Every structure is written in C-alpha cells, then in structure tokens.
Amino acid sequence: MSKPYPPVYYADYLQLDRLLSAQTPLSARAGRPAHDEMLFIVVHQAYELWFKLILHELDSVLALFRAGSVNEQDVGVAAARLQRVTEIQKILIDQLRVLETMTPLDFLDFRDYLVPASGFQSFQFRLLENRLGLKPALRVPGFHPRLAPQHDAELRRSAEEPSLFDVVERWLERTPFLKLEGFDFRSAYRAAVGTMLAGDEQVIRGNPTLTDAERATQLRELEATRENFAALHDRAVHERLVREGKRRLSFEATHAALLIHLYRDQPILHLPFRFLTLLVDVDELLTTWRYRHAIMVHRMIGTRIGTGGSSGHQYLKDTTEQHRIFTDLFNLSTFLIPRSALPALPAGLKERLGFRFSTT
Amino acid sequence: MSKPYPPVYYADYLQLDRLLSAQTPLSARAGRPAHDEMLFIVVHQAYELWFKLILHELDSVLALFRAGSVNEQDVGVAAARLQRVTEIQKILIDQLRVLETMTPLDFLDFRDYLVPASGFQSFQFRLLENRLGLKPALRVPGFHPRLAPQHDAELRRSAEEPSLFDVVERWLERTPFLKLEGFDFRSAYRAAVGTMLAGDEQVIRGNPTLTDAERATQLRELEATRENFAALHDRAVHERLVREGKRRLSFEATHAALLIHLYRDQPILHLPFRFLTLLVDVDELLTTWRYRHAIMVHRMIGTRIGTGGSSGHQYLKDTTEQHRIFTDLFNLSTFLIPRSALPALPAGLKERLGFRFSTT
C-alpha cells in the first residue's frame, strides 16, 4: 500500500467549520435570545444528518435490487444495510427524549420566530418515504410543503422511480421455488390451511370459558379469517383487493414471501427471510417514530396550530399507519401455519436448497 | 448499630427456589417441547414483577396524598417515586425487543397450548390502571378477563377507592395561590390570553405563504382554540364539558395546574411542576407501551384471534389513547402563553413564594 494520500486532519475531514457555524438562533437575531433554541436547531440538524445516512443506505440497497439479477451475496449486503438503518432509527426515536427536555413554556419563548417553518417541510424525509415506496396518492393530504424547486422536482421524480417496494416485489416474483417440479407450494399450503382452520373452529366451539355472545363473535372473526385465506388462494380475488387498495403486494410476490417465511430454516432462504424481516422492522420503527413524534408535538403545543400553520400532531397521527409501506409483509403472520402442519419438502428439493459444499 | 439480625444469604433472600421453579412450559408437558416457550414465560413473569413494583410505588404516592395535607417534602418524595416508575416503564417497553426475537412461526409451535390464557387477564395491570384513575365506564369494552374471585373483588374495590387522579385533583383544588390578595390569577391570565390570540390571528392573516383555503382552515382552527380558551374562563362551560366527558379535571384543579406550569420558576412551585410533569410522563410511557405492544401482537399473530380468543391487537390499539388518564394535563400546553405575555407577580407575593432562608 504505497501512500500518496495527503495527510488529513479531523476538523478538515469533517468540515467542522461549516458544520459548527450553521446554528443561527433567530431569537438572538431578534434581540431576545431564547436559550433552548440552540437545542431545537441542533436536534433537527442531527435528524437531517441521519436522514442523509438512511438515504445513502437505502439507495445502495435499491441499486443492488434494480440490477437484473440479485445474488445471495447481495441479499446479505442488503440485509446488513437495512439492519444499520434500524439502528439509526432507534437513535431517531431516542433523540425525542432530548427534545422533550425542552418544556412547552420554553418553546413558546422562540416559537413565533419560526413561522411558517415546520418539520413537515423536510425534503429528505419525504424523499425517504418515496424511496421506500410511499405513493403520492397514499399520502395523508393537506400539506404542501414549500420546497426549493430542485427539491420539488426531485421528489416528483423519485415518486416515479422504482421504489424499494417495487424492486422487492419484482425480486419476490422471480423466486423460482414456487414453481418447482415435485412440489406445488400453493396447493400443498392450501390443503394445510384447510385442516388448520377446521381445528381453530373446533377450539372456539369447544372453549368452555366463552359466553354465547363471545363465541358468536369469534366464529364471525373466524369466518373473516377464512375469507382472508380465500383471497390468498384465488388470484382474481387477490387482484380485486389490490385494485381496492386493501393489498399492495402482487399475488406471486405474496406467495413467495409466505414460502420464505414458512421454510426459512432452509439455508438458502435464511438471508431472504432476514431481509424481509428487516423491511418490516424499518417500517415498524418508522411507524413508532411517527407515533412518538405525534405525542411529543401534542404535548409540546397542545391542540394549537403548529409553526407551519398546521394542527401538526393530528397530521402526524394520521400518517402513523397510513404511511406504512410493507403492510402486507406486516400482516403475513395472519397466514402462517404451525411447523407441524407444514407440508414437508421432497428430499431432492431440500438438498437443492442447501450448499454445494457439505461442511458436515 | 448492634446487630441482632440473623445472617441472610442471597438465594434465600430472593426466594430463588420459588422464583426459579415457577417456569413450566406446557409444550414440554404435552410432549412436544417448543424452545421459545421459556422465553414467553420469563418475559411475562418479568412484566408481572415490574407491575408489582409499580404498584408498590403508586400506592406509596397515594398514601402520601390521601392524607389531609401534603407538605413540600411529600411532593418531593412523590416525584422521586414517579420518576422511578418512568424508569421501570422504559424497561417494560425495552423488554418488547426481547419478545420480538421470537418469530411468529416459533410462537405457533406452542400457541395452541395457551388457550384461553391472555395477557389481558393480568390482574395487576388492571389494578394499576385503576390506581391511576381509569374508571370502569371508560374502559374499552369487550373483555371480561377470567380472574380469581378475590382479584375480581379487589379490582372492584380499587375502582371505588380514591385514585391517583382523584387525590391529585383534590390537592390541586386546595392550592392557595389562586386566591391571593393582590393577585387574581384568573382575570390576569384571561386578559393575557386575549392579547395573545389577537396576535395569532394577525399572524395567520398576514402569512404570505398560505393559500386562501389554508388560511380559511387555520382561521377556523383559531376559532376552535378561542372556544377552548373560553371554556377555560367560564365555569359553567367547563362543567358542561366535564359532564360530556370532554374534560375530567375540575375547574379549580385545571387553573391550579395551569398556574403551576406558568410560574414554575418560583422555587415553591418547582416540585409541584415536576410532579405534574411526571404524571404526564407516566401516562405517555404507558400509552407508548400499549402502542408498541399492539404493533408487536399484530406482527406476531396478524389479524387472527388471540390466545384468549381476542382480536388482541385491535383491542390494544383501542386502549392506547382511551385508557389515558391525565389527558387534561397532557393538553395543558394548549393554554400556555409565552413568558413575555405572562402577568408579573406582585413583589410581595413573589417573596412569599421563596424560601424563608436566604442563601444569597
């Protein structure tokens, strides 16, 4: 390793001159310095730094999956990067605790200077949601953040480009395991489900602790479950649900995801399972962050209008679940069946799902 | 310190014999041991240990406040104990991460043995909610947990006894600061609010970034805010809101809480402010726990019925906010006004709010 690199110093490398001179409290400029405005600025800047890093990670995952074929090594790398995203998201949530050390009264000391700035104007956060797969039509309406023209254009463009949702759906649809000779996943699974639901019905009918009313309720719920499964078995029904907005993931992709969950103990499915789980983790942590954020805003400003002229906490609460992307993966547990009820894989197939090299 | 105490050993002191022999997985008893059932048992037992500790702390706070008079030292002790409760609650939330290491498929390996056991049957958790002040009428309906008769009776009794909400309300109502000669908090505050809202209206009308539609929306919201404040100024209106279930805290107690928030920089109000803040913290952490718990259950069992025969996650989601106790304190920020708009305290009164001993 010959070393032609010039020496580099910490402060230069991190561009601390720019970074640490970018905090200009407006209350001070207005001649009435409010101590806590520095906190407010720094916390939000930290959020934007993390958003930048999350985008860096998501973009790299997208690049891996946009390519025509995705090999196992890529899935491993993608999983590691999503896992990093989840660690960052935990920091996003924890950072709220720092913000919460500011009391509502202290916020009032400088809140008026910020009008109409608002966190909902974060370009990066909206970009991040687009990258994950939030479609413009699914956004909670009512906010038209004022963004720089180039940001506005980039957001629009990003909404058109393949999102993480899109590339994952394509990747799942290409899974070869659904169509293997000697094993028809869909029909084997359908039979196993039938047996299981019959058992559940028996449990409800025979549960001595239920009142008649409770039993009736549960049987109605079981019927709903049955219909859920029916939709899973029937392509036409599934596609209707997709059109109605009740499902997003395609028929094939849904079955592939299900197969990966059910047979995840097979070595070749280990990383795909981990990757799908991490997608749901990312979604769940984003949901939790929105929820905690909504509570914090509610507590900070009550039911008053936000600095951006918004009844912010209600908007945040509305986005909490509506902006979730991988709802179908999140709901997948509905369709899992116990290992004991799982159709066994043919021995030949099982071997093909292992490694070439035998370590045993 | 003469020492008549017999020697005591760690294992005996903690009664580890009983504690560590109280884990009996049903799957093993049924001859099909499921590895993760031990996790399931231990996590839930840890929850119950923490609930016991939370009850211990809440009961001690209740005892302090049930007494006829509450001195400053008591408020300090109560605040320290609530602060401990919040630290325990953070553990309750963090423990979900341990539970989440169990995958839905692993849960299915033993889920059927547990019917109809369900976490909703936790006696201690319901007692805890009662102690805080959840009234039976406000509980999300639909669950009649099967409890031991003595627990059922204790729950019923606890719903009748003064709760933390009740004793805090009494304590606030007794606050002497609302009625002091030379300072009429209510009228001073009312005047200050009027000035402030007029300013807010100006902001909205003059905000050049709003579309006409947005401006109209915000003016409607401002009108709603004005009505909120009006209710605060008018005892009859407030009492109507209480009857309608839109407020819980009495007219006097609400004003006392407001005064404590606004003048918390006065030494004598420091601990009362801290105490009120911690009540909201406890509520918020409980709310967060319910929310995260609902998500976890949803993810674990999908939209299927729970082991107790419940569509558990929906019930949990419904309780998330409806079981909140100190909503009025949580919403108090709505009624805060900036320090710069705050009516000044008469000098004589200010002195009386300080310490007898001057340390300066």
Add this chain to the structure above:
Amino acid sequence: MSKPYPPVYYADYLQLDRLLSAQTPLSARAGRPAHDEMLFIVVHQAYELWFKLILHELDSVLALFRAGSVNEQDVGVAAARLQRVTEIQKILIDQLRVLETMTPLDFLDFRDYLVPASGFQSFQFRLLENRLGLKPALRVPGFHPRLAPQHDAELRRSAEEPSLFDVVERWLERTPFLKLEGFDFRSAYRAAVGTMLAGDEQVIRGNPTLTDAERATQLRELEATRENFAALHDRAVHERLVREGKRRLSFEATHAALLIHLYRDQPILHLPFRFLTLLVDVDELLTTWRYRHAIMVHRMIGTRIGTGGSSGHQYLKDTTEQHRIFTDLFNLSTFLIPRSALPALPAGLKERLGFRFSTT
C-alpha cells in the same frame, strides 16, 4: 388440530401466586420498613429470571454444537439464540437505571439487614460464566460465595463440561476450508500480510505530522504488531502463547476464525461469521454490564465494604475484563487485512462455497 388441552389461565400459567408472593422485605420484618427494599428485591429477582433465560438459550446452543456434526441450519439457529441473549443483556444493563433511582441514603435504610447476602453469591451467574467458558483458574480470586451444596456441585461439574468456548473451538478446527486443494489459506494470507505491514511502515516513516519521538514509538508498536503476526504464522510460537495464557484459541481454530472473517461475503460463510460476531457481542455486553455494575456499586456504597463483606466495586472492576471469554475473537481485527489486499479465491472454490440452487 384437535384440542385435548385443558383450558389454561394467565395467572396459573405464569404461576403468579408463587412469583408475586416471593418478596419479603427484611426491613419490614424487623419492624422498620424501608420503602426501597421492594425495589431492591424485585430488580434482583428480575436479574435472576433473565439469567435463567440466558442459560436456557446457551444450553440449547451448546447442545447443537456438542453433537458430532454441526450443519448450516444449526448455525443459523445458534445465531438467532445468541442474538436473543444480546437483547436480554441490553435489558440487564438498562435495569441498572432502575436500581440507580435508589439513592445511597435510601439504601442505608435497609442495607444492614442484608449482611452477608451479596450479588456475588448468584449461582446462576457463575453457572453462566462457566457455560461460556470461564475456567476456575481464571476467576478473579477472593470470593467464595456460600452456595447450597447441590449448587456448589453443579458449578464444579459445569466447569468440567465442554463450554461454549470449547465446542466453538472444536467446530472451528473442523472447518474444511483451510485445507482445500488449489488454495492454501495460510500461505496466501501470510504473503498478503507481509505486503501490508511493509506499507504501514512506509506510512509511519512518511507521516510528516509526527515528531521523532512519536515516530519511534510507532515503529516500536509496528514491531510488536509484526511479532503478533509472526505468532500467527508459527504454530510453535502460538502454542507457547497459549501455554503462557496470552492466547486461548488453538492455532487451527484461530485461522478458521480469521478465514471466516476475511471471506464472510461468501454465502456459506455468512452465518458462521454472524455467529462468531455474536459471541463477541455477548462477551462485550457482559463486560459492559460488569463495568456499569461496578460503577453503580461504587457510587452506591463508596469505598465501604459490601453487604457480603466485600469491597465489591473493586472486585467487579477486576472481573470486568479478566472474565472475558472470547478475547482472541475480540482481538481478531488486529489480523484483518483490507479486501484489496485479500488473496482471491480460485473460481472453482468460489462456486463450491455457493448454493446448489442458482437463484439468479
């Protein structure tokens, strides 16, 4: 699923009668109830519950590895269980925050009743250390906890049985990849290291920011690094270091671990890499827990003797690093070389490290 299982209720399932009646504060028994003793008991009981769960997980991993052969699926399961252990360990650390809500003065209210009980008498914790691989000879001396005879015997036995360290070492030694035709890992690696260290020397000699003294120091350090590597290349030297207690992991196992780290991007090495990383995570979290625990004890009781008659915090500090098990894995980074310097795998070998089934 026919359902012959009897109905089971939450309180019975968790044996709450036993669990929640196992807290008997000695201060109350002595007639001088100290409020915080309940906290003290519950926190320690929660620790013991978690220890039980950690042992359950470790034992299952040990069982997987004790078997003659370990297949890929087993490594995946083992990794998932260790990952769970790390989540539990984070709770162990977080729980200290609950304990820290007790002030030293409040502890003094009941500390005398506990003599000579001490956390160092935790049988389960010592068992856990033995299971991981702490040899009796390596324990920080000075504590002979008074244990029940059966516990004493079990501890002694567990020190003789194969530990996690032992079975992992055996498993690594059996790795086939070191001895493959067409690829001699050891000599390829040795050559690559030589090149890299020559580069490092150049960096130090050419670094214009160093004073002469600093440069001299660093060259001495480089020399030490070279000797470190030399030991890695030379079986006789390595075995001497093992005898001297400076290394624990055998020559073969060390190289296998190194190979797994360097070529972890190969699918077949993904899970082994994850597993080794988790072993170090477990070790690191245990070390952090000991350190934080030592600080907490120091802060709680100062430099006074502990309830077990120990200068506890010093003992804890001494164990912090000395009781670490997988030090050699922890230090492995010392021997990593950049991917760019990594010897390329022959194409045939690379293919054999992939899956039989091609998903691309």
Add this chain to the structure above:
Amino acid sequence: MSKPYPPVYYADYLQLDRLLSAQTPLSARAGRPAHDEMLFIVVHQAYELWFKLILHELDSVLALFRAGSVNEQDVGVAAARLQRVTEIQKILIDQLRVLETMTPLDFLDFRDYLVPASGFQSFQFRLLENRLGLKPALRVPGFHPRLAPQHDAELRRSAEEPSLFDVVERWLERTPFLKLEGFDFRSAYRAAVGTMLAGDEQVIRGNPTLTDAERATQLRELEATRENFAALHDRAVHERLVREGKRRLSFEATHAALLIHLYRDQPILHLPFRFLTLLVDVDELLTTWRYRHAIMVHRMIGTRIGTGGSSGHQYLKDTTEQHRIFTDLFNLSTFLIPRSALPALPAGLKERLGFRFSTT
C-alpha cells in the same frame, strides 16, 4: 404579538445547504469509493453537533454560577440543563451502536485515507473536558492533537478560566448551613460516625460466615475506612490529601456537599441535592462513553495503531477514569450514614429551611 418577523423556511432555518453538503468521502475522491465512509463521517458529525449543544448548556450553567450569588431559581435552571446534558450523553453512547454496524473489514476499505486524522483531535471534546474542570496536568499524556492555532489558544485559555468544578466548589463553600447557631454540623456528624463505625466493627467480628482470613481482611478495610473518615474530620489531613492529589474538593465544600446529601429531604436542599447528583451523572455517563468507546475501537482495529498514529484503545481506556472530574462527589457515599443515625435538626432551624408560604 405584532409580527414583524420575515417568514422562515425549514431548510433555510437549519442551513441544510451547508449541513448536507459537508460530507466528502475521501475514498470516493481517491477513486475507490467505500460505502461505509459516509456512515463514518455522519456519525462523527453528529457527535460534534451534540458536543456543541453540550457546550452551550455547560456554558449557561457556568454563567449562572460565575455570578456573585446563586439563587434557588438558578440552581433549578442549572439542574434542568445538566439533566438535558445527561440525555444527550445517552445518545452519544447509543450512537456507538450505529458505528458498530460497520465491521472491521469494512473500515479497512477506507481507513488508510484518514491518516493521521483521529477523534482525539476533537477540539470541542477537549474544550468540554476543560469546562467541566479537567486540569491539563491531569490529562493522560501522550497526545498532542494538531489543532488550528485559534483552537489551541482557546483551549489554553479555557484551562485557565473557572471551570464547572471551580464554581461549584465556590458555591458549596459559601453554603451558610454549616455555620448555624444551634447546630454544629461537623461535630454532630463526627459523633454519629463514631457510633456507626463501632457498629460495623461489631458486624464483622460477629459475622459467622467469614473465615479468619476474610475477617482479618475486612478489619483492615474497616481501618482504612476509619482513616478515610479521620481525614474528613481533620482539616490539616484533608489539605494534605488535596496536595497529594487524592482529593480535589476543598474541606468546606466537601462538608457542604455531605450536609446536602444527608439533609436533602429539607425543601431548601432539594434542588442543590439534585444538582450535585446530576454532576455525578454527567461524569458517570462520560466515563461510560469513554469505556464503551475504548471497547469499540479495540474491537474495530484490534491492537493496531489508530489512524492518528495512536494505540487508541489503550489511551481511551486510560482516560476512562483518570479524566473523571467529580470523583469526590462520586465517592461521597463512603461518608453517608443511615437516616436513623443522623443528628436531628433543631426545630427552629428546620422551619427556616422550609418555604415562607405554608401550603399545608
């Protein structure tokens, strides 16, 4: 509130243009982009943002205490700000988990480009240590970070200015409660200690679980404790210990801190106690951060030299405890005595420690 403020937008307010363009990976510039360098940059920039905020909070506390007199309100404000610092510090520690998602091998991909940059060159961190009260003479030697001249000068200046340690010491020394008529704290305390230590000796001599050797050890430790206390009673001895570097806090300040701990239940001492506790919290969290940081660096680069040409982890480990500031407060528990042994305050004094206004 008339509103002459110009409208302000989120991106401008946070100066996102500068903030988000300040990440320039050197590996990309060198034509060999390493994905994880962005992580490395962002995490370190986030650290520097937090350091800026911590300095903002510490400076405000220093300003409050530098003034001639400190009133109760100031102590409350100072405590709230230190509490905020502790919340930030928890984020500092948690952020390490994000950094740890980078594996040592991934770090090697760009490590060479960073030479000789090093985190030890953080100007803000050194400033922060100086503000707290780290004296140049007490710094672990061996690192002479290359800083910009103005930073070097500011560091030197800050080492001369009154630190938080200094102003707290002054404030404690001015406490009036040590010298009150009718109550001589020092002699009352001395007598109580004598009684208590005699009791401890009895415990050791009568503890039937100790071997003779253990008993002898503990009696020696008790003797050391006695000498500790003796130093506390004797100004000349205390001052010798200060000269020898074994104590830092002055004789008067130590007694004042002790009195505040022992009588913290008195309303007037509540905030001072909370403030002192938070000083130790800040110290402890800093210590924990250093320790965890040292472990992370060790794990990342093994025992190799750091990018700044340092055997970094050893340096970090050395600073862990040596850079602690409030060791005397940390050790204060050594000198606490049980409430039951505490000399009672004369009634008149007790009343003077309460509020002027009686709320009961």
